[in-house]
Amino acid sequence: MELLQVVFGVAMGALVVYQVLSKWNEVWYRIANQSLPLPPGTMGWPLIGESIPFWKRGPDFITAHQRRFGSMFKTHLFGSATVVCTDSDVNKYLLASESKGILLGYPGTFSEMLGKWSTFSLYGSEHKAMRGALISLISASVLKEQLLPKIDEFMKSYLSNWSDKTLDFQKKSNEVVMLLVLKLVASTEDNIALTKELEEAMHQVSLSFFTVAINLPGTTYNKGLKARRKLVQMLGKIIEERRASKCSRNNDILDSLLKNSEDSNSVIQTDEQIIDQIIGFVLSGYETASIVLMMAVKYLHDHPLAQDELRKENLEIRKGKPENYTLNWDDYKSMSFTRAVVLEALRMASIGLGFLRRTTVDTEIKGYVIPKGWTVFVSTVEINKDPDTYPEPLKFNPWRWLKSNLESYQYFMLFGGGARLCPGKELGILEISIFLHYLVTRYRWEEIGENKIVRFPRVEAPDGLYYRLRDC
Ligand code: HEM
DSSP states (O other): HHHHHHHHHHHHHHHHHHHHHHHHHHHHHHHHHHTTTOOOOOOOTTTTBBBHHHHHHTTTHHHHHHHHHOOEEOOOOOEEEEEEEEEEEHHHHHHTTTTEEEOOOOHHHHHHHTTSSSSSGGGHHHHHHHHHHHHHHTOHHOOOOIHHHHHHHHHHHHTTSSTTTTEEHHHHHHHHHHHHHHHHHHOOOOOOHHHHHHHHHHHHHHHHSSSSOOOOSSSSSHHHHHHEEEEEEHHHHHHHHHHHHHOOOOOSSSHHHHHHHTTTTTTOOHHHHHHHHHHHHHHTTHHHHHHHHHHHHHHHOHHHHHHHHHHHHHHHTTTTTOOOOOOOHHHHHHHHHHHHHHHHHHHHHHSSEEEEEEEEEEEEEEEEEEEOOEEEEEEEEHHHHHHTTTTSSSSTTHHHHSSSSSSTTTTTTTTOOOGOOTTTTTHHHHHHHHHHHHHHHHHHEEEEEEOBBBBBBBBOTOOOEEEEEEEE
């Protein structure tokens, strides 16, 4: 009897502790923001909030909470009180409101890894100037005259001799994007050892963007910091050599940056600024472009009709050209179905689920207030799968991009919006389109084993994404 009482007492105690802990955050934040009408929602346990269910369920977590609480709900993610917004109008407003105090909300590790001169670390006029400098490096005329010929040359050679090989496209997609961008930036391709070192260090830095900042030997953060220091050293040496040689004819991004730095009116003056621009250039489009490329290969494998259509368009472009042809700007501009495949893969993959912002003032939206200092999760999960914009949203259907003008649609958010709209959008689409051109005009690919894609936290196949290629 006594034992039963003890068990009962412990169970009741545990229940009370559980109830107190699970309501702790909600009560705490309600007291701290007493007079403010906070959005509805649950905030989970102290410190961890609802991070675990969010991490486990990703898009489903957002959808379930949206059904329960509406398109603006509060939660607590990764140590911060957060409001998730899934409403297109509100999201558009949030992305366009940097001047009203709604700033980038990525963890500090993000700008530590990218550097203090990265656009991700700058605001206001400094951001505008640095962003302008970056845009001038990838303007339409630079893409057309300088970058397209290099991308074409690289892809043509990278995608050769793949017949009868089994390749892991998860690895390949990372590799192709990284090697290509290193070529565009610093023309390192002839120095294999240096390229490998740069590739490894850049990859290590990219792994540290969202890591916990614990600087102990062996942690991802510690490895990221070391890799960044190594990059700074290596890039510094390349810059020194270029300056010493005086007559560099690489015609790459680094040459343009060095030339800019000689102009006293240019915003980029110091080596530190040049290095941060290079690291930002390589890493801002690394993960995004490689995931889209990998997912495009997978979706095309799973949808033979789309693959046939893509092949038809690209064989037509190849028709009448000499054997070792080069794609030109008009060819790229005529790849409408190819572009549609890239955009559809990007929409379906919903890479990052959304964008992070933080409030620097109490911000009133739709009758609610997001208190100063909270994180705002601008969720694109629902927008990218909205059946009114994208009928049958779960279907891979590149044709939808041909039939309507979705790319200029005001709620198009695949490349962000407002002052932070992706400046590398056209470069990213160009890289993937040229890759797809050489892939479909040369090969067909069949799946080896059962490839299970993990959609969240990162879109990746747990043990690789294997395809066997044969000539078509
Ligand atoms: C398919 C490929 C790509 C996708 C899906 C993509 C997506 C995005 C998105 C959604 C944002 C906005 C983030 C936010 O507002 O929080 C962004 C920003 C950015 N992207 Fe891309 N991106 C791609 C390729 C590239 C490439 C190739 C570059 C190389 C230059 C690049 C450079 C940047 C930079 C520098 C920013 C920050 C802009 C700023 O702070 O003003 N992106 N990208």
